[in-house]
Amino acid sequence: xxxxxxxxxxxxxxxxxxxxxxxxxxxxxxxxxxxxxxxxxxxxxxxxxxxxxxxxxxxxxxxxxxxxxxxxxxxxxxxxxxxxxxxxxxxxxxxxxxxxxxxxxxxxxxxxxxxxxxxxxxxxxxxxxxxxxxxxxxxxxxxxxxxxxxxxxxxxxxxxxxxxxxxxxxxxxxxxxxxxxxxxxxxxxxxxxxxxxxxxxxxxxxxxxxxxxxxxxxxxxxxxxxxxxxxxxxxxxxxxxxxxxxxxxxxxxxxxxxxxx
Amino acid sequence: xxxxxxxxxxxxxxxxxxxxxxxxxxxxxxxxxxxxxxxxxxxxxxxxxxxxxxxxxxxxxxxxxxxxxxxxxxxxxxxxxxxxxxxxxxxxxxxxxxxxxxxxxxxxxxxxxxxxxxxxxxxxxxxxxxxxxxxxxxxxxxxxxxxxxxxxxxxxxxxxxxxxxxxxxxxxxxxxxxxxxxxxxxxxxxxxxxxxxxxxxxxxxxxxxxxxxxxxxxxxxxxxxxxxxxxxxxxxxxxxxxxxxxxxxxxxxxxxxxxxx
Numbered sequence: 198x199x200x201x202x203x204x205x206x207x208x209x210x211x212x213x214x215x216x217x218x219x220x221x222x223x224x225x226x227x228x229x230x231x232x233x234x235x236x237x238x239x240x241x242x243x244x245x246x247x248x249x250x251x252x253x254x255x256x257x258x259x260x261x262x263x264x265x266x267x268x269x270x271x272x273x274x275x276x277x278x279x280x281x282x283x284x285x286x287x288x289x290x291x292x293x294x295x296x297x298x299x300x301x302x303x304x305x306x307x308x309x310x311x312x313x314x315x316x317x318x319x320x321x322x323x324x325x326x327x328x329x330x331x332x333x334x335x336x337x338x339x340x341x342x343x344x345x346x347x348x349x350x351x352x353x354x355x356x357x358x359x360x361x362x363x364x365x366x367x368x369x370x371x372x373x374x375x376x377x378x379x380x381x382x383x384x385x386x387x388x389x390x391x392x393x394x395x396x397x398x399x400x401x402x403x404x405x406x407x408x409x410x411x412x413x414x415x416x417x418x419x420x421x422x423x424x425x426x427x428x429x430x431x432x433x434x435x436x437x438x439x440x441x442x443x444x445x446x447x448x449x450x451x452x453x454x455x456x457x458x
Numbered sequence: 459x460x461x462x463x464x465x466x467x468x469x470x471x472x473x474x475x476x477x478x479x480x481x482x483x484x485x486x487x488x489x490x491x492x493x494x495x496x497x498x499x500x501x502x503x504x505x506x507x508x509x510x511x512x513x514x515x516x517x518x519x520x521x522x523x524x525x526x527x528x529x530x531x532x533x534x535x536x537x538x539x540x541x542x543x544x545x546x547x548x549x550x551x552x553x554x555x556x557x558x559x560x561x562x563x564x565x566x567x568x569x570x571x572x573x574x575x576x577x578x579x580x581x582x583x584x585x586x587x588x589x590x591x592x593x594x595x596x597x598x599x600x601x602x603x604x605x606x607x608x609x610x611x612x613x614x615x616x617x618x619x620x621x622x623x624x625x626x627x628x629x630x631x632x633x634x635x636x637x638x639x640x641x642x643x644x645x646x647x648x649x650x651x652x653x654x655x656x657x658x659x660x661x662x663x664x665x666x667x668x669x670x671x672x673x674x675x676x677x678x679x680x681x682x683x684x685x686x687x688x689x690x691x692x693x694x695x696x697x698x699x700x701x702x703x704x705x706x707x708x709x710x711x712x713x714x715x716x717x718x719x
Contacts, residue, residue, distance in 0.1 A: 362701065362702065362708055363708055366701070366704055366707070366708050367704050369702045369703070369704065370702070370703055370704050373677055373703075396702075400708070400710070401710045401711070401712075402698070402712075402713065405694060405695075405698055405713075406698055406701075406702070409673050409695055409698040409699055409702065410698075410702055412670050412673055412674050413673050413674060413676065413677035413699060413702060414677070415674065416634055416674035416675070416677040416678055417677055417678065433666060434666075434670055437663070437666055437667055437670040437671075438670055438674060440623065440627070440667075441623065441630045441631070441657075441667070441670065441671050441674060442630070442631055442634075443627055443628050443630065443631050446627070447623055447624055447627050447661070449661070449662045450662070451662075451663075452663065452666075
């Protein structure tokens with residue numbers, strides 16, 4: 198399972214403040230905490246508070262002072278993504294393109310030029326479809342454009358878009374079906390990723406919903422997630438599911454072993 | 459989700475003692491506790507301590523003094539199952555036949571005669587196969603014999619056999635595939651059930667493994683489980699999975715609502 202830590206997001210007040218103050222130690226601390234919790238990548242998101250490529254560059258540089266794991270550059274704007282890729286020395290992941298022509302044109306070549314991985318969310322001109330077929334159609338468009346440009350399936354993450362259960366409850370079962378079908382799109386398959394926390398937006402019991410949904414999605418083929426890796430219950434659920442799927446060997450200390458791997 | 463409470467099992471010392479002493483109140487107490495925790499059926503298992511049909515009859519009578527939910531008669535011996543069915547006034551479930559000819563001959567007619575549901579475990583003359591195809595073959599044999607005898611698919615539970623992760627780790631992913639395939643065996647489909655606790659036999663973190671495996675199995679089509687309903691973490695995971703699958707409506711108190719339903 199590829200875990201992408203979501204906490205360096207200026208939508209959270211302490212991150213917004215640290216970005217404003219150029220408080221590198223607070224950012225590095227958040228990076229180290231997520232790495233220790235089991236993150237494979239750290240997502241960096243400026244939220245609504247900045248559109249300045251220099252802010253993203255500073256965040257990327259600051260994070261890689263603290264950790265060696267991958268960096269997920271959370272922007273759909275090539276003018277923000279490219280400068281960040283230029284300074285990124287760790288593995289890099291562009292988060293994200295959609296199936297919209299203009300986004301593909303702007304972002305797929307950057308993934309190729311910088312040997313970056315890229316997330317493609319199943320959203321198009323009309324937004325993100327709620328049905329299985331709509332999701333698959335956009336997944337196929339992105340898959341074909343990305344692999345056609347030379348991105349290997351192992352560097353491509355297709356994201357069929359998690360929507361809030363509280364407001365669109367029936368979407369979750371469509372989402373599980375979509376994951377299962379996308380996992381058969383090619384051999385070897387692309388990664389399949391989701392922004393897990395969206396599923397519990399504005400709900401009670403967010404941690405319970407997130408971890409339950411995450412392991413259900415893993416059962417049908419999800420192998421990557423943008424999520425709160427600092428939630429120990431979520432990570433122990435992932436460790437257990439990985440052991441059930443035979444991706445990690447059983448030992449009596451399987452949860453601890455997974456965290457330290 | 460159909461939850462079958464596993465606690466009235468003479469493999470547990472207090473139950474063995476209560477059976478020996480004819481301590482009805484202890485049995486009734488265990489029945490009520492499981493009903494309150496959310497059980498739809500209560501499994502009654504005499505373990506290795508008795509082969510006396512009168513003991514099973516006493517247990518069934520005692521349980522139905524306390525609760526109105528279904529009773530699962532846990533025996534493969536017609537000479538134990540039939541007397542229990544004769545006294546059972548609640549919904550009844552025979553647990554279980556296998557695909558072995560002699561078992562089918564002895565138990566399927568009882569399910570028909572007493573309008574009982576029946577569990578068929580995917581085990582044959584050579585034991586319980588570990589691969590997907592072996593499981594499916596036995597499932598098809600049982601399905602065909604049971605429905606051919608007039609048992610409606612809704613009264614049939616196919617059980618593809620949970621095996622301990624600690625000793626047969628690779629079986630769990632076969633089991634998930636088997637569930638998914640059995641769910642397509644007919645329309646309407648039979649129920650698909652598992653003895654969940656087997657998956658964590660002799661492992662650490664049994665509750666974590668049980669509840670994680672259970673919701674992963676629900677994601678691929680499991681709709682019944684023999685399990686420890688007195689484990690609140692297991693039931694809250696089931697409640698969450700049912701809500702994710704859109705089988706229960708979201709409300710801010712969805713866990714409590716599920717328990718009380």
